[in-house]
Every structure is written in C-alpha cells, then in structure tokens.
Amino acid sequence: MEISLALLLVLVAISDIIHLVQAQSQPGFISLDCGLPANEPSPYSESKTGLRFSSDSKFIQTGEIGRIQTNLENPLKPYTTLRYFPEGTRNCYNLPVDKGRKYLIKAWFRYGNYDGHDIKPMFDLYIGPNLWATVDMQNLDGNSTSEEILHVPSSDSLQICLVKNEGTTPFISSLELRPLGNNSYITQFGSLKLVSRGYYTTSKNYIRYPDDAYDRLWSRLSPSSSLTYISTTSDVSDGGNYNIPKAVGQKAAIPTNASLSLLIQWTPESSNDQYYVYLHLAEIQDLQANETREFSVFLDGNRLSDPIIPKKFEITSMQSLNPRTCGGEECSLKLTRTQRSTLPPLLNAFEIYRVIQFMQPETNETEVVALKSIQDTYKLIRINWQGDPCVPQHLMWDNLTCSNTTISRPPRVTSLNLSSIGLTGTIAAAIQNLTQLEKLDLSNNNLTGEVPKFLGNITPLLFMIARFHRNLSGNDLNGSIPQSLQSKGIELLLHGNPRLCQTKSCTKPQSKDFPVVIVATAASVIILIAVLVLVFVLVFRKKNQYTAMQALQMPPNMPAVVNIENANSHEPLNEIKRRMFTYSEVIKMTNNFQNSLGKGGFGMVYHGFVNGSKQVAVKVLSQSSTQGYKEFKAEVDLLLRVHHTNLVTLVGYSYEGDHLALIYEFLTNGDLKQHLTGKRSRPIINWSSRLGIALEAALGLEYLHMGCTPPMVHRDVKTANILLDDNFKAKLADFGLSRSFQSGIGYQDSTAIAGTPGYLDPEYNHLGRLGEKSDVYSFGIVLLEMITNQPVISQTSENSHITKWVSSKLICGDIIEIMDPNLRKDYDSNSAWRAVELAMSCANPSYSKRPSMSQVINELKECIMCENSRLSNNQGLESRAINIGLDSSVVPKAR
Numbered sequence: 001m002e003i004s005l006a007l008l009l010v011l012v013a014i015s016d017i018i019h020l021v022q023a024q025s026q027p028g029f030i031s032l033d034c035g036l037p038a039n040e041p042s043p044y045s046e047s048k049t050g051l052r053f054s055s056d057s058k059f060i061q062t063g064e065i066g067r068i069q070t071n072l073e074n075p076l077k078p079y080t081t082l083r084y085f086p087e088g089t090r091n092c093y094n095l096p097v098d099k100g101r102k103y104l105i106k107a108w109f110r111y112g113n114y115d116g117h118d119i120k121p122m123f124d125l126y127i128g129p130n131l132w133a134t135v136d137m138q139n140l141d142g143n144s145t146s147e148e149i150l151h152v153p154s155s156d157s158l159q160i161c162l163v164k165n166e167g168t169t170p171f172i173s174s175l176e177l178r179p180l181g182n183n184s185y186i187t188q189f190g191s192l193k194l195v196s197r198g199y200y201t202t203s204k205n206y207i208r209y210p211d212d213a214y215d216r217l218w219s220r221l222s223p224s225s226s227l228t229y230i231s232t233t234s235d236v237s238d239g240g241n242y243n244i245p246k247a248v249g250q251k252a253a254i255p256t257n258a259s260l261s262l263l264i265q266w267t268p269e270s271s272n273d274q275y276y277v278y279l280h281l282a283e284i285q286d287l288q289a290n291e292t293r294e295f296s297v298f299l300d301g302n303r304l305s306d307p308i309i310p311k312k313f314e315i316t317s318m319q320s321l322n323p324r325t326c327g328g329e330e331c332s333l334k335l336t337r338t339q340r341s342t343l344p345p346l347l348n349a350f351e352i353y354r355v356i357q358f359m360q361p362e363t364n365e366t367e368v369v370a371l372k373s374i375q376d377t378y379k380l381i382r383i384n385w386q387g388d389p390c391v392p393q394h395l396m397w398d399n400l401t402c403s404n405t406t407i408s409r410p411p412r413v414t415s416l417n418l419s420s421i422g423l424t425g426t427i428a429a430a431i432q433n434l435t436q437l438e439k440l441d442l443s444n445n446n447l448t449g450e451v452p453k454f455l456g457n458i459t460p461l462l463f464m465i466a467r468f469h470r471n472l473s474g475n476d477l478n479g480s481i482p483q484s485l486q487s488k489g490i491e492l493l494l495h496g497n498p499r500l501c502q503t504k505s506c507t508k509p510q511s512k513d514f515p516v517v518i519v520a521t522a523a524s525v526i527i528l529i530a531v532l533v534l535v536f537v538l539v540f541r542k543k544n545q546y547t548a549m550q551a552l553q554m555p556p557n558m559p560a561v562v563n564i565e566n567a568n569s570h571e572p573l574n575e576i577k578r579r580m581f582t583y584s585e586v587i588k589m590t591n592n593f594q595n596s597l598g599k600g601g602f603g604m605v606y607h608g609f610v611n612g613s614k615q616v617a618v619k620v621l622s623q624s625s626t627q628g629y630k631e632f633k634a635e636v637d638l639l640l641r642v643h644h645t646n647l648v649t650l651v652g653y654s655y656e657g658d659h660l661a662l663i664y665e666f667l668t669n670g671d672l673k674q675h676l677t678g679k680r681s682r683p684i685i686n687w688s689s690r691l692g693i694a695l696e697a698a699l700g701l702e703y704l705h706m707g708c709t710p711p712m713v714h715r716d717v718k719t720a721n722i723l724l725d726d727n728f729k730a731k732l733a734d735f736g737l738s739r740s741f742q743s744g745i746g747y748q749d750s751t752a753i754a755g756t757p758g759y760l761d762p763e764y765n766h767l768g769r770l771g772e773k774s775d776v777y778s779f780g781i782v783l784l785e786m787i788t789n790q791p792v793i794s795q796t797s798e799n800s801h802i803t804k805w806v807s808s809k810l811i812c813g814d815i816i817e818i819m820d821p822n823l824r825k826d827y828d829s830n831s832a833w834r835a836v837e838l839a840m841s842c843a844n845p846s847y848s849k850r851p852s853m854s855q856v857i858n859e860l861k862e863c864i865m866c867e868n869s870r871l872s873n874n875q876g877l878e879s880r881a882i883n884i885g886l887d888s889s890v891v892p893k894a895r
C-alpha cells in the first residue's frame with residue numbers, strides 16, 4: 001500500500017472540504033496567512049474551517065508578498081497568498097510560544113507560479129538552529145506541499161527560518177501552530193516529523209479543525225483493492241489522550257481476504273531513521289457471539305504489542321513506547337490476526353513520525369533577547385540578524401562571534417563589533433546580558449553618556465579562558481571610568497572621548513594614547529643597568545666556565561626586571577587562550593589519572609599531556625571534598641586577576657557537572673622543597689641560583705600584593721609551592737587558597753586559619769589578621785630554609801622553629817654555621833649575611849616591622865649583585881671569595 005502520496009492527494013483536493021463550521025475557541029492556535037496584504041482584514045475567519053487566520057507581518061520583518069495564479073488552482077484563502085524571500089540567506093519568523101509545551105507545527109507551501117517564472121524552488125526549513133526539512137518542490141508532482149512536526153520549544157520564542165539552498169527563492173504560504181496535550185505523542189527524545197497521517201475512507205474528504213480539536217489533518221489513504229472499507233454512523237468516542245475525531249473513528253478498513261494481513265509500507269530516508277507509529281482503532285462492526293477480532297502488530301517481523309481486541313465504538317490509540325528502526329530498505333507494519341481470531345484485523349487510522357534530534361543547542365535565550373534589544377535600541381538593520389545569532393555556524397550573524405559549543409553548552413556571544421555605524425544614544429543596557437563578551441567594539445560612533453560599570457563585569461571562570469577587550473574610543477562619552485573596567489585582563493580603549501574625565505582625581509583611563517608610564521626610582525634604574533651589565537658579562541662567559549645551571553639561572557634577572565613593569569602596567573593577558581576541556585579530554589590527557597604528582601590545594605594532581613606532547617599538571621577536584629568547590633572558585637577567582645611569569649600558568653580547565661579540573665603548565669624540575677631535601681637526584685642548587693629563585697618567587701608575590709586589584713594574599717607560601725621549570729625559573733603555585741582550606745597538620749579545629757604550620761604568620765595565627773605581610777613572613781621562612789636547609793620545625797632540636805635556630809646561631813656571628821653545608825662555602829659571605837638579615841626581618845614576629853615585598857626584592861637584588869660580583873671578579877676562585885667575606889668589616893648585624 002502506497003501512502004507517501006496521501007498528503008498530496010489531500011492538497012490537490014483541498015477545496016473539497018465538507019465541514020463548514022462557525023469559528024469557535026482555538027486556544028493557543030497561531031494561524032498565519034503569510035503574505036496577506038496589509039489592506040485586507042486581519043484576522044479573518046477562514047470560511048470552511050472557521051480557523052482565524054492573521055497576517056504574518058507582525059512576526060517577520062523581511063520578505064515580499066506574492067499571490068498564486070488562481071486560475072490554476074482554487075485552494076483555501078490562506079494558501080493563495082505567500083511571502084517570499086529574495087534577500088538574505090536566512091529569513092525567520094519569530095513566534096511567541098509557551099516554553100516546554102508541545103506544539104504541532106505546520107508549514108504550507110503552495111507555489112502556484114506566483115512569480116511567473118514557473119521554476120519550483122528548493123530550500124531548507126529550520127527550527128532555530130536546526131534543520132527541520134528540505135522543501136524540495138522540484139521533485140514534487142503537485143504544486144504544493146507541507147511539513148509538520150511535533151516539537152517542544154525550549155524558549156518562549158520559536159524561530160522558524162527559511163534558508164536558501166541551491167539559489168532558488170524560499171517562500172511560505174502559511175504557518176500554523178497548535179498546542180497539544182501533554183499525554184500524547186510522548187517521546188524519549190527528539191521531535192517528531194510527520195511522515196504520514198491518514199484514515200481509511202472512500203470519501204475524498206480530509207478531516208481537520210474543527211472536527212479535530214488539534215487541527216491534525218487526516219487525509220484519505222490511497223484506495224486499495226485488497227481492502228474492504230467499512231463505516232458506521234454510530235457515535236465513536238475517544239476516551240484516550242489522542243482526541244481522535246469521531247469522523248475518523250467511524251471509518252475503518254479490513255483486509256478483504258480475512259486470512260491476509262493489513263499492511264502499511266514506507267521507505268526510510270536512511271537506515272538509521274527512527275520512527276514512532278500510532279495506530280488508532282475502534283470496532284465498528286457488529287460482532288456475533290461466536291466471532292472474535294484479535295490481531296497482533298509487527299514491524300519488520302518484530303511483534304510490537306500483545307494481541308489487540310478493538311473496543312466497540314471506542315477509539316484506542318496504540319503507541320510505540322520506543323522509537324523503532326526498520327531493518328531493511330522498506331519499513332513494513334503488519335496487522336495479522338491471531339489464531340483464535342475469526343475476523344480479519346481492522347484499522348481506522350494511523351500516524352507515522354520520524355524522530356528528528358535537534359542536536360544543535362540554541363544560543364542562550366537571555367543573550368538572544370539582549371541582542372534583539374540592542375538591535376532595537378540602535379535601530380540596527382541587518383538582513384542576517386535573524387534566527388539564531390550563533391548557529392548554525394555558516395549562518396552566524398554579522399558583526400559578532402560566538403563560542404564553540406557542545407551538546408551540553410549552548411553557544412554564547414563572545415564578541416560584538418558595532419564600530420563606525422553611527423550609533424547614537426547611550427551604551428545599551430542590554431549589553432550586560434551578554435555575560436561572556438570578550439570583545440566589544442563600539443568605537444567611532446556617536447555614543448554619549450557615561451561608561452557603564454557592567455562592561456567590566458566578568459565572571460571568574462571566564463577570565464580563565466579569555467582575554468577581554470573593550471573599545472569605546474571615538475565616541476562622546478563623559479563621566480569617569482568605573483573601577484570594574486580597570487581590572488587586569490581587560491584591555492580598555494577610550495581615547496577620542498573628549499568629555500571623558502581624564503584628570504588625576506578620576507581614575508586614569510588606559511588607552512593607546514596614554515600608556516601607563518612606569519616610574520622607576522633612580523636606584524632601580526641603576527640596578528637595572530647593573531643587572532644588564534652583569535647579564536651580558538655572564539652570558540658572554542657562560543660559554544666558558546659556568547655550569548649549565550648557573551648560566552641558565554642568570555637570565556631570569558632580565559625578565560625579572562621587565563616583570564616589575566608588567567606588574568604595574570595593564571599588560572593584556574597571555575596570548576595563549578586558556579582552553580576549556582571536556583572531562584573525557586581530561587581523562588585522556590592524564591591517561592585515566594595514571595600518574596599522580598601529589599596532592600594539591602583541593603585534590604589530587606596528575607601528570608598529563610595536551611596535544612600528545614605538551615606536559616601539564618592536572619589538578620582534579622576530589623569528589624569527596626566538601627570544601628572543594630569553594631576552593632576551586634577561590635583559585636579561579638585569583639587566576640582571573642593574575643598573569644605573571646613567576647606564577648604558574650593555567651593552560652585550561654574543565655568544568656563539567658561534578659567534575660572540576662584545572663590544567664596547569666607542568667614544571668619539569670618539581671618543587672624547591674624536593675631540591676633542598678635532596679629528593680631530586682640533581683646537584684644541589686648553588687647560592688647564586690638560590691638567590692635567583694628567591695627573587696623570582698618574591699616577584700610573583702609582589703605581583704599578587706601590588707599588581708592585582710584588589711591585592712591578593714597567597715597565604716600558603718612555602719618551599720613546596722615554589723615550582724621550578726626546566727631552566728630552574730621559579731614559579732609560585734597553589735595560590736588562591738580559600739579561607740576554608742587547611743593544609744598540613746594541627747589546625748583541624750580552625751576554619752579561619754589557612755596555611756602551613758611553621759610558615760604561618762604568628763600574628764595571623766593569633767589574631768586571625770590577614771594581610772600581605774603574612775606572606776612576607778612565610779617568605780622569610782622560605783628564605784631561611786634556602787639559606788640554612790634546616791627543617792622549618794625540627795622534631796629533635798629544642799630550638800624547634802627555624803627562626804629560633806637561626807637566632808641561636810647568629811649569636812656566634814659565624815655565617816658558615818648558618819649556611820647550608822651543602823653549599824660547601826661557595827658563596828659571597830656579604831651576600832649571605834644580607835640574605836640572612838633579610839630573611840630574619842621578613843620573619844619578624846611583629847607584622848608591622850616586616851618589609852614589603854618590594855623592599856625584599858630590592859634587597860635580594862643587592863644580594864645577587866654581591867654574589868655576582870664575586871663570581872665575575874674571581875673567576876671561580878671560591879676560596880678567595882669566602883675569605884673576603886670573612887674578613888669583611890662591613891658584615892651587617894642580623895636583626
């Protein structure tokens with residue numbers, strides 16, 4: 001039995017409708033007569049169905065009006081006019097719907113040679129970003145077709161788009177939406193595209209509204225000689241959820257040869273197609289006492305149900321609970337009577353739908369609304385600002401870009417460029433709802449008013465993955481620059497706004513015209529020059545006598561000085577974009593978490609590879625960690641503000657449901673603690689390198705204290721958190737410890753104190769006071785460890801804390817007693833003394849007496865200079881250098 005022509009037959013016979021009715025309530029119906037001329041009444045009642053059709057002009061801004069050549073055909077009025085779309089690739093209707101409600105959506109296309117070209121078009125039909133159907137009129141026998149789908153909109157606005165394909169002009173005759181009940185056509189997933197719906201009748205008439213409350217169109221199935229058509233005039237009720245019209249239930253077919261099956265066949269478009277089949281049946285014959293009608297339903301030989309006995313004059317709808325795939329080239333549904341049945345199977349009507357999974361998530365609804373609002377605010381006319389802004393990718397709106405998406409992550413707008421298009425008025429408030437906007441360019445317009453705060457509202461997670469750019473230059477903005485926009489990581493261009501407050505009392509705008517000038521003190525200039533000279537000397541000598549480690553150690557002094565500038569300037573974030581990884585990528589990169597590197601701030605850290613080669617350290621939030629999420633957020637919060645050569649770089653992150661992971665660069669030389677305790681089978685780090693490492697760690701800390709807004713406190717500075725890369729360049733790690741995080745032992749009962757015993761500022765410990773000088777204290781302890789290589793808290797010695805140990809040795813005034821014996825006296829003692837003194841002043845129990853990190857840095861540079869001048873003067877004659885130190889009368893007194 002051929003059913004694919006059923007709909008066509010109906011459309012050809014469209015004027016044969018018999019049900020003349022009065023308009024009645026059509027709750028939630030949307031009936032659009034596309035292209036209804038403005039001078040015709042709208043809405044109007046279609047005379048045969050009573051459906052109230054209105055003009056489509058309120059729901060679409062584009063397209064032109066056409067009318068079919070009525071001499072050819074005589075359809076219902078709504079199908080005589082049409083809207084066609086010569087301009088733009090995608091044109092969309094925007095319909096108000098109830099989110100989450102199931103709709104029957106019908107689109108009708110009647111060509112009728114409206115354009116006189118007699119070329120039947122072919123184009124695509126989309127729901128939002130997803131392809132619904134290809135309307136191919138070229139391979140159609142008739143002049144009209146329709147598409148139907150059962151679909152649950154995911155937002156309150158439904159976009160139905162006609163998209164050019166093959167260059168012919170898309171058009172549409174009518175668009176009809178009918179809300180359905182909740183309990184019918186239930187699917188596990190996806191929407192249902194109509195393949196066929198028909199009823200068994202000998203009449204040429206089709207049935208739709210008002211007989212069918214949902215306005216489903218029941219067409220006559222092609223007559224078949226092997227069937228016997230039966231009907232009744234008795235009332236046939238439908239007690240089920242499908243609300244099948246009485247007129248459909250009153251008709252049925254049975255195989256003429258009672259021993260044969262009733263067969264329905266159709267050809268799938270692809271062998272993977274999944275179908276839902278609905279059979280509607282009611283017994284409409286009078287059965288004798290000794291007669292039984294019972295049958296089973298088979299799809300491709302597989303029985304779909306228990307034997308069915310149709311109820312007398314009551315419609316039962318048989319639905320498939322699961323989508324079905326047809327095995328072969330053809331799908332065949334068979335109704336076969338059971339052995340005890342005396343009568344052949346019976347069927348009144350059926351429906352077949354194909355599952356369409358709309359895989360492409362729509363752009364975040366809030367953002368779509370925001371873009372529309374921006375469009376309205378500025379009266380932007382953009383032919384392609386229709387349909388989903390971001391997807392499908394080839395139809396993305398002009399002047400914006402979007403994030404790439406996965407099924408679970410709807411696309412978001414990441415850049416918007418509205419420069420030089422004569423925008424007037426203030427900066428549109430709706431921009432704040434584009435919460436993931438990395439780049440915003442509103443330059444060279446005529447915008448007035450203040451610079452809104454929200455341009456700097458950026459969520460922490462986002463800061464990890466992107467760089468931010470706000471270009472407001474060349475407008476007429478006034479007022480001052482909000483604090484939120486002065487954050488690190490936002491590149492802000494404001495030049496060419498003459499009325500914008502640029503005086504010192506206002507916060508200083510950052511722009512290309514006014515680069516931030518780094519004011520260096522005379523002393524630091526001298527140091528810079530000295531260091532540069534030394535670097536040259538050393539680089540030059542490196543070829544000759546210094547070990548690889550020394551040679552590699554020195555160059556960081558150069559970037560170190562440059563970094564001081566970085567810390568104070570508004571350098572944009574690293575060029576490397578921080579990537580978002582899926583959890584499965586994390587599993588892959590760590591080879592299923594095989595190689596553990598240890599335990600970090602809020603979970604285990606694993607070794608891994610990105611792109612097969614780049615080594616990374618992957619910190620995974622432990623599932624059991626109740627504090628974990630907070631700590632993760634804290635780390636993220638910090639990461640958003642930091643980018644510094646002496647802080648460990650974040651490569652990316654993964655944030656999928658319960659699975660949180662941060663992916664850092666992997667530093668091949670491990671942490672400083674391992675080196676000092678000799679756990680690494682490497683030569684002990686020499687004095688010069690230790691000073692360099694100390695300086696770099698200090699620069700990282702200073703950046704946190706001074707270079708970030710608001711300032712950050714590391715709170716867990718210790719040798720284990722100073723990592724070394726393959727050039728022994730030091731980078732601070734594990735920053736952003738949250739208040740709740742506890743590390744080490746002994747502080748289980750405290751929720752406020754964070755940090756590691758021994759490194760913990762005694763004032764903070766006692767008073768719970770937190771400030772950057774708490775880090776200075778910890779840094780002092782680190783420095784003492786680097787100098788002495790003594791345990792921070794000794795289990796054996798009575799002078800249990802390292803500061804006490806050093807103090808006790810200072811009384812003797814012998815630097816050799818204090819210094820790590822592993823250094824084998826290979827250091828400039830002047831330099832060593834200065835370092836000890838510095839370390840002890842950092843570790844001063846009194847918060848206020850400790851130096852700032854900037855002072856620490858200056859002092860460390862002095863230490864390095866002492867040591868370096870020894871190295872350059874003495875060409876490796878260590879013993880002499882030591883002697884000079886010992887003889888010196890200018891040995892400072894350690895405080």
Ligand SMILES: *[C@@H]1O[C@H](CO)[C@@H](O)[C@H](O)[C@H]1NC(C)=O
Nearest residue numbers: 072073112113118141142143
């Ligand atoms: C379709 O339209 C053409 C003219 O474009 C006409 O010749 C033909 O008869 C129409 N077909 C039907 C089935 O109405």
Ligand SMILES: *[C@@H]1O[C@H](CO)[C@@H](O)[C@H](O)[C@H]1NC(C)=O
Nearest residue numbers: 100101102179180181182183
């Ligand atoms: C359909 O279900 C939704 C939620 O599941 C509910 O809010 C709505 O009221 C239901 N509608 C009807 C007609 O039952």
Ligand SMILES: *[C@@H]1O[C@H](CO)[C@@H](O)[C@H](O)[C@H]1NC(C)=O
Nearest residue numbers: 226255256257258259260261
């Ligand atoms: C009905 O079908 C059966 C099986 O194909 C066949 O044997 C029988 O002759 C048919 N009866 C009639 C009346 O055609």
Ligand SMILES: *[C@@H]1O[C@H](CO)[C@@H](O)[C@H](O)[C@H]1NC(C)=O
Nearest residue numbers: 288289290291292341342343
């Ligand atoms: C049912 O009974 C009627 C008489 O009451 C008889 O004519 C008919 O053949 C019987 N049908 C079957 C299938 O036994």
Ligand SMILES: *[C@@H]1O[C@H](CO)[C@@H](O)[C@H](O)[C@H]1NC(C)=O
Nearest residue numbers: 364365366367410433435436
């Ligand atoms: C859309 O974006 C808003 C604002 O960022 C957010 O609150 C909302 O959860 C997002 N919706 C979805 C479905 O992701």
Ligand SMILES: *[C@@H]1O[C@H](CO)[C@@H](O)[C@H](O)[C@H]1NC(C)=O
Nearest residue numbers: 398399400417418419420421
């Ligand atoms: C916006 O898009 C249009 C069309 O693609 C293009 O001509 C124009 O240059 C774009 N404007 C900006 C500022 O990118």
Ligand SMILES: *[C@@H]1O[C@H](CO)[C@@H](O)[C@H](O)[C@H]1NC(C)=O
Nearest residue numbers: 393401402403404405414577
């Ligand atoms: C998004 O995906 C496309 C194609 O898959 C790729 O060309 C593009 O670079 C991606 N964009 C981002 C930001 O990852």
Ligand SMILES: *[C@@H]1O[C@H](CO)[C@@H](O)[C@H](O)[C@H]1NC(C)=O
Nearest residue numbers: 420421422423444445446474
């Ligand atoms: C701003 O408006 C003035 C006229 O009001 C116009 O001459 C000028 O070109 C506009 N500037 C921009 C950048 O659109």
Ligand SMILES: *[C@@H]1O[C@H](CO)[C@@H](O)[C@H](O)[C@H]1NC(C)=O
Nearest residue numbers: 366370373429430431432433
């Ligand atoms: C931003 O979105 C929210 C919720 O979607 C909405 O209530 C609010 O009005 C929007 N704000 C602006 C300025 O458009």
